[in-house]
Amino acid sequence: MYARLLQGSAVLLGLLMVTPAQAEDDKAAALCGKAEVRYVDMFGHPSAEAEGVIVVKMYKYRFCPEQLTVPVGTTVRWVNVDKRTSHTVHLNEAGEKESERLFPEEDFEFTFLSAGSQQYLCGPHWETRKMIGMVTVTP
Numbered sequence: 001m002y003a004r005l006l007q008g009s010a011v012l013l014g015l016l017m018v019t020p021a022q023a024e025d026d027k028a029a030a031l032c033g034k035a036e037v038r039y040v041d042m043f044g045h046p047s048a049e050a051e052g053v054i055v056v057k058m059y060k061y062r063f064c065p066e067q068l069t070v071p072v073g074t075t076v077r078w079v080n081v082d083k084r085t086s087h088t089v090h091l092n093e094a095g096e097k098e099s100e101r102l103f104p105e106e107d108f109e110f111t112f113l114s115a116g117s118q119q120y121l122c123g124p125h126w127e128t129r130k131m132i133g134m135v136t137v138t139p
């Protein structure tokens with residue numbers, strides 16, 4: 001009884017402590033969960049099983065995951081799992097030119113050969129929708 005009361009208080013406390021940042025994280029997690037379901041529907045396997053690459057999905061004006069840490073030499077494959085929207089990948093901080101427009105099911109790959117952190121953008125949506133990603137490359 002007392003334990004249950006404690007548990008109830010903890011839950012209540014938890015609810016009270018949800019900050020806007022946490023709510024935003026939860027929203028992102030839910031969205032990226034859906035992006036993964038879309039990926040599996042399209043390709044028939046989880047994105048983590050893509051061979052020789054790390055997959056970032058593009059879905060509903062987001063990169064999933066939004067932040068990525070990979071060792072040097074990793075090839076990242078950005079895959080558009082949206083239904084209609086096209087996106088691009090622009091590794092502007094790496095001095096790369098913007099990718100072609102990627103339509104649903106299309107992808108773009110880049111191999112990171114130097115260590116460091118950089119932001120990258122979706123050309124059409126970074127300003128209006130804050131569609132911005134981050135890659136940290138470790139030596």
Ligand SMILES: [Cu+2]
Pocket residue numbers: 061086087088122123124125126131
């Ligand atoms: Cu986009």
